[in-house]
Amino acid sequence: xxxxxxxxxxxxxxxxxxxxxxxxxxxxxxxxxxxxxxxxxxxxxxxxxxxxxxxxxxxxxxxxxxxxxxxxxxxxxxxxxxxxxxxxxxxxxxxxxxxxxxxxxxxxxxxxxxxxxxxxxxxxxxxxxxxxxxxxxxxxxxxxxxxxxxxxxxxxxxxxxxxxxxxxxxxxxxxxxxxxxxxxxxxxxxxxxxxxxxxxxxxxxxxxxxxxxxxxxxxxxxxxxxxxxxxxxxxxxxxxxxxxxxxxxxxxxxxxxxxxxxxxxxxxxxxxxxxxxxxxxxxxxxxxxxxxxxxxxxxxxxxxxxxxxxxxxxxxxxxxxxxxxxxxxxxxxxxxxxxxxxxxxxxxxxxxxxxxxxxxxxxxxxxxxxxxxxxxxxxxxxxxxxxxxxxxxxxxxxxxxxxxx
Numbered sequence: 001x002x003x004x005x006x007x008x009x010x011x012x013x014x015x016x017x018x019x020x021x022x023x024x025x026x027x028x029x030x031x032x033x034x035x036x037x038x039x040x041x042x043x044x045x046x047x048x049x050x051x052x053x054x055x056x057x058x059x060x061x062x063x064x065x066x067x068x069x070x071x072x073x074x075x076x077x078x079x080x081x082x083x084x085x086x087x088x089x090x091x092x093x094x095x096x097x098x099x100x101x102x103x104x105x106x107x108x109x110x111x112x113x114x115x116x117x118x119x120x121x122x123x124x125x126x127x128x129x130x131x132x133x134x135x136x137x138x139x140x141x142x143x144x145x146x147x148x149x150x151x152x153x154x155x156x157x158x159x160x161x162x163x164x165x166x167x168x169x170x171x172x173x174x175x176x177x178x179x180x181x182x183x184x185x186x187x188x189x190x191x192x193x194x195x196x197x198x199x200x201x202x203x204x205x206x207x208x209x210x211x212x213x214x215x216x217x218x219x220x221x222x223x224x225x226x227x228x229x230x231x232x233x234x235x236x237x238x239x240x241x242x243x244x245x246x247x248x249x250x251x252x253x254x255x256x257x258x259x260x261x262x263x264x265x266x267x268x269x270x271x272x273x274x275x276x277x278x279x280x281x282x283x284x285x286x287x288x289x290x291x292x293x294x295x296x297x298x299x300x301x302x303x304x305x306x307x308x309x310x311x312x313x314x315x316x317x318x319x320x321x322x323x324x325x326x327x328x329x330x331x332x333x334x335x336x337x338x339x340x341x342x343x344x345x346x347x348x349x350x351x352x353x354x355x356x357x358x359x360x361x362x363x364x365x366x367x368x369x370x371x372x373x374x375x376x377x378x379x380x381x382x383x384x385x386x387x388x389x390x391x392x393x394x395x396x397x398x399x400x401x402x403x404x405x
């Protein structure tokens with residue numbers, strides 16, 4: 001009995017640590033970042049890999065802990081004598097056994113892993129018919145994904161990426177569509193992602209569609225995702241990247257091919273000139289206060305006939321706002337742009353414009369995050385009125401599906 005009590009006392013701390021660890025790593029299904037429900041072919045490949053790996057791990061667990069428990073019980077010290085137990089040092093058969101068994105385990109796991117990685121890193125030529133500015137084109141779904149403290153940018157080049165220089169993500173050629181935080185993709189298509197970063201290392205992860213892939217400055221990394229059904233798939237930067245790392249979120253919005261075409265048409269429409277006096281005043285404030293970092297086509301963007309008002313001075317430092325209202329989140333995907341009934345969430349948007357660092361920590365002096373602009377309440381009202389002219393709102397179904405907590 002004394003030996004058993006000593007064992008419990010010695011094992012108490014490791015057992016407590018093990019219990020804490022198991023509690024912390026528990027996974028929840030139906031959560032925004034649900035790793036247990038793959039909803040695309042590549043996520044299913046990763047999920048299928050976990051089955052043999054956990055099976056092997058379970059067998060190893062039983063053997064190691066079962067064997068340890070048996071040996072402790074079988075050879076427990078009852079202090080009946082002082083003789084040493086039989087020594088096994090230099091036992092050739094045992095040494096061969098505990099060398100070969102781990103080797104076989106690693107080989108088995110390695111075979112499954114290499115096969116899955118080969119599938120995930122392969123690519124296939126696929127193209128979908130698309131209408132761009134009224135002209136039919138064959139587009140191989142490719143999207144440039146750029147991480148930046150602390151948001152994601154997506155650039156669509158419908159003529160393809162051949163000849164597009166992606167070596168310097170701070171100075172990229174104009175794209176057909178530039179949006180932020182919400183990646184819009186067609187269902188049933190393999191979408192190739194060209195992932196890079198403008199500042200530090202980030203990691204792109206939408207668990208329902210695929211695993212993680214690092215975004216490294218001045219390096220383009222290939223990845224791919226695909227969604228079986230229309231829906232919204234949540235993701236999170238998974239590489240610590242600074243003060244607001246935990247608030248650097250993303251969403252993939254998968255649309256049917258017909259709805260995707262409608263989204264493309266909407267994104268390619270020019271922004272209408274504001275006519276409401278408040279919106280006109282807000283546009284003037286945008287040009288003087290916001291245009292150094294943000295872009296709106298027709299105001300200071302690459303497709304307007306006016307000289308740039310400074311957006312390129314801090315190259316792509318902030319999200320393109322050309323069709324802001326077609327999105328449902330902002331500030332790195334952490335705030336809802338709309339209320340559940342489809343109306344604008346003015347309270348949160350005004351709080352963001354009033355003092356954004358209080359809403360999301362930033363390092364403005366290093367051009368990281370949005371600084372406080374010092375706008376008056378009237379100026380904030382005018383800017384909100386102008387922002388509401390930038391694009392059409394999405395459907396109430398999309399607003400509900402993309403709502404963040």
